Amino acid sequence: MGGMHGFGAVDRRPDEALFPEAWQGRVCALAGYAIGAGLANLDAFRHAVERMPADRYLADGYYGRWLYALETLAAERLVGDAAVERPEHVGSVVREIDREPRFAAGDAVRTWNRYPQGHTRLPGYARDRRGVIAEVHPACVYPDTNADDRGESPEYLYTVAFDSRELWGEEAEAAATVYIDLFEPYLEATG
Amino acid sequence: MTADHRHGSESPETRTEAIEALLVGKGLVKSAAVDALVERYEQDIGPLRGARVVAKAWTDPKFRARLLEDGMPAIRELGFGDNTDAHVARLVVKENTESVHNLVVCTLCSCYPWAVLGLPPAWYKSPAYRSRAVREPRRLLAELGLDLSPDVEVRVWDSSAEVRYMVLPQRPEGTDGLGAEELTDLVTRDSMIGVERLQRTG
Numbered sequence: 592m593g594g595m596h597g598f599g600a601v602d603r604r605p606d607e608a609l610f611p612e613a614w615q616g617r618v619c620a621l622a623g624y625a626i627g628a629g630l631a632n633l634d635a636f637r638h639a640v641e642r643m644p645a646d647r648y649l650a651d652g653y654y655g656r657w658l659y660a661l662e663t664l665a666a667e668r669l670v671g672d673a674a675v676e677r678p679e680h681v682g683s684v685v686r687e688i689d690r691e692p693r694f695a696a697g698d699a700v701r702t703w704n705r706y707p708q709g710h711t712r713l714p715g716y717a718r719d720r721r722g723v724i725a726e727v728h729p730a731c732v733y734p735d736t737n738a739d740d741r742g743e744s745p746e747y748l749y750t751v752a753f754d755s756r757e758l759w760g761e762e763a764e765a766a767a768t769v770y771i772d773l774f775e776p777y778l779e780a781t782g
Numbered sequence: 783m784t785a786d787h788r789h790g791s792e793s794p795e796t797r798t799e800a801i802e803a804l805l806v807g808k809g810l811v812k813s814a815a816v817d818a819l820v821e822r823y824e825q826d827i828g829p830l831r832g833a834r835v836v837a838k839a840w841t842d843p844k845f846r847a848r849l850l851e852d853g854m855p856a857i858r859e860l861g862f863g864d865n866t867d868a869h870v871a872r873l874v875v876k877e878n879t880e881s882v883h884n885l886v887v888c889t890l891c892s893c894y895p896w897a898v899l900g901l902p903p904a905w906y907k908s909p910a911y912r913s914r915a916v917r918e919p920r921r922l923l924a925e926l927g928l929d930l931s932p933d934v935e936v937r938v939w940d941s942s943a944e945v946r947y948m949v950l951p952q953r954p955e956g957t958d959g960l961g962a963e964e965l966t967d968l969v970t971r972d973s974m975i976g977v978e979r980l981q982r983t984g
Contacts, residue, residue, distance in 0.1 A: 592890075592909055594889075594916060596913070598908070598909040599910055600910060601905050601908060602905055602910070603926060603977075604905070609824055610824070615794075616820040616823065617798050617802060617820060618794075618801075619823065624810065624812075624815060625805055628810040629810075637890075649909065654794075658801065662789050662797065662801055663788060665788075669804065683868065683869060684870075684871050685872075712942050716889070728872060729871065731943065731944055748944075748945070750945070766932065766936060767919055767938065769916050769938045770940065772940070
């Protein structure tokens with residue numbers, strides 16, 4: 592949603608209940624347990640949320656989206672007597688890989704300009720944009736392949752700094768930098 | 783938009799009951815565990831953890847250095863960072879100063895540092911916050927009551943992967959004599975997201 596117009600002011604209310612309606616708390620906990628038990632990995636769950644029709648995405652609210660995603664995944668994966676396998680890893684997404692990171696802090700990079708059908712974690716507002724590597728993180732499970740069960744194929748993760756003007760052009764606010772965590776395949780070196 | 787029979791037209795309450803019954807029936811979930819987890823979210827896991835981390839960082843320079851170096855091992859020293867949010871790769875803590883203000887958002891979904899702040903507030907998950915925090919952070923902060931000087935650099939952290947961000951707010955003036963408990967009481971959730979700067983009250 593980064594950069595979109597038309598959503599108005601942020602409605603910050605003090606002392607709001609964590610779960611204003613009881614079903615929201617149950618959906619939150621159900622999703623956590625269902626993911627832990629292997630209904631879907633977290634990336635597949637996020638992708639199920641993203642696959643919602645756009646009007647429902649906005650109308651259903653946060654836990655409404657989780658409910659919708661659980662229904663989608665249950666319909667796709669809990670058919671007949673199909674057994675659900677518990678995931679191998681239940682902990683961190685960090686993985687050891689036997690190659691070095693391609694980039695180091697300070698390197699100039701450009702993001703790729705791709706609009707895949709599947710899941711990705713490169714925000715739309717940061718495609719084909721120039722940035723600078725701010726920090727190199729360990730390799731992590733790559734959501735783009737993990738979300739549709741094509742494997743974890745771990746990739747190095749970087750925090751990339753983007754000047755606000757690079758993202759928003761003339762309308763950008765002064766002295767603002769946006770830092771985005773991006774996987775190595777999204778990035779190419781620039782001269 | 784096409785009707786999707788999987789999602790029905792019933793109320794969310796009814797749909798939640800149905801999906802819970804299905805997941806329980808398939809052996810993926812136990813209802814008693816759901817009850818317990820909801821209670822835990824509501825009572826145990828909240829921004830008080832983050833406030834304790836901040837108060838400790840204000841009073842213990844070595845801890846502060848470890849926290850800024852690598853957040854997760856540092857919060858474990860205080861007994862936090864249990865299996866809440868176990869998939870997270872790192873916790874990164876960014877320090878506000880006179881010349882830098884940090885702000886945390888997740889434009890793609892609503893990633894949030896559960897281990898220190900609990901579950902996110904509704905406004906953090908709202909389309910308005912998610913869309914505007916990256917494009918016009920100064921205007922957004924001003925609307926929320928925080929007017930930043932043009933001299934202050936704004937750094938927005940879009941939590942687009944499994945790194946989680948927390949802001950270490952500046953310690954307010956005039957709090958030198960306060961103990962850990964009193965300092966903890968000063969720290970608000972919103973200051974650790976970066977939509978507020980702290981002042982001593984009362």
